[in-house]
Amino acid sequence: MRSHTRYLTFETPERRQFVRITDDVREAVAVSGVEEGMVLVSAMHITAGVRVNDDEPGILADTLEWLDKLAPPSWREPANDVARELGPDPGDFRHHRGGGEDNGDAHWKNLLVHHQVVLPITAGRLDLGPWQAVFYAEFDGGRPKRLVIKVLGE
Amino acid sequence: MRSHTRYLTFETPERRQFVRITDDVREAVAVSGVEEGMVLVSAMHITAGVRVNDDEPGILADTLEWLDKLAPPSWREPANDVARELGPDPGDFRHHRGGGEDNGDAHWKNLLVHHQVVLPITAGRLDLGPWQAVFYAEFDGGRPKRLVIKVLGE
């Protein structure tokens, strides 16, 4: 059995941002020498996620807008009345009451997006469909955040 | 270590549809000869998902209806005012502006449902609870779509 571990660190300029990491995952698979196996790609934070989808700027922007409705921030005005009613009731997140925190919405976005994916490796290559790209999804950026890539197989 | 890979192709008559694939996964596990391990079941498209839940027609229909509210299509009237407000603002998906695309909602449903599951294999069998069934979740059907099953273990 072979295994390989790699860590990435992100410090995104935007508070919420998708960062394409398909090539980093491919490189970790190549270095591992694994021909048949799986690779786990996992955010090490509770306010970020990992997702596989289309690397098309329109859908990425659509998705960030939509996530702000389903999991609304309390650090700015809700996008509309539905976002307002989906927010904490009443007022602000319990999570913010101790003071210092304002990222409750990032915990919710982490739930919707999920913090990890597992991808197949076949014949030494990342076995993705033609439109599948891997993204790190930052929801509380502007500071260093880590991600782990773990390759396992033979 | 043993591994086994199998691809399935779906071309569903419905645009959105759940297809039960538990037996396909069981068969791949049996063929692999793996006694202890994991099996990854992963859609190879960005407008489909894989999910484990109850094979009960009522909850499957409930869930498709609900996903059309949370992740509303723009190719038909929103189900109600909440669906309308959760849709792209204003009007249509940025993803559709280049022309040709109308499946932005399928990308969002892929996010909610996720494109993959990992299932345990114990004593040579798929180790599911009594009500757990595996489904391919199509959100933009009517054309061939692929899924990969990757078994890993010993």
Add this chain to the structure above:
Amino acid sequence: MRSHTRYLTFETPERRQFVRITDDVREAVAVSGVEEGMVLVSAMHITAGVRVNDDEPGILADTLEWLDKLAPPSWREPANDVARELGPDPGDFRHHRGGGEDNGDAHWKNLLVHHQVVLPITAGRLDLGPWQAVFYAEFDGGRPKRLVIKVLGE
């Protein structure tokens, strides 16, 4: 290759409740002797989930409240008008019509939260970020429910 399997059973007093299980997962990893690998933590029910997030009581309470808006129960009044419109249309879940069932919302919460996570093992230890805790998420409690932990690696 090494593998190790452990089952946990929960019978929560609350209908919906998060139960921290990080130490159970750590113990399974230690017993397995695996130095490099992955551990799958998976609910064996269709009305429960597994999630990694912050063990902070405020965000856990915020999240249960929010899930009751996104995936509203029909066994009590909707939290507000948005929750009402996100519920089954009209009236109750198709899933409840056969009689005996009232847990349609728990199936939907299972979809949002997901029933499993895969976690990395590095140098014999569960390789989590500093704030990452593992939770069993019960959405239809008060009866025995099972979860499986499967460790795989070398």
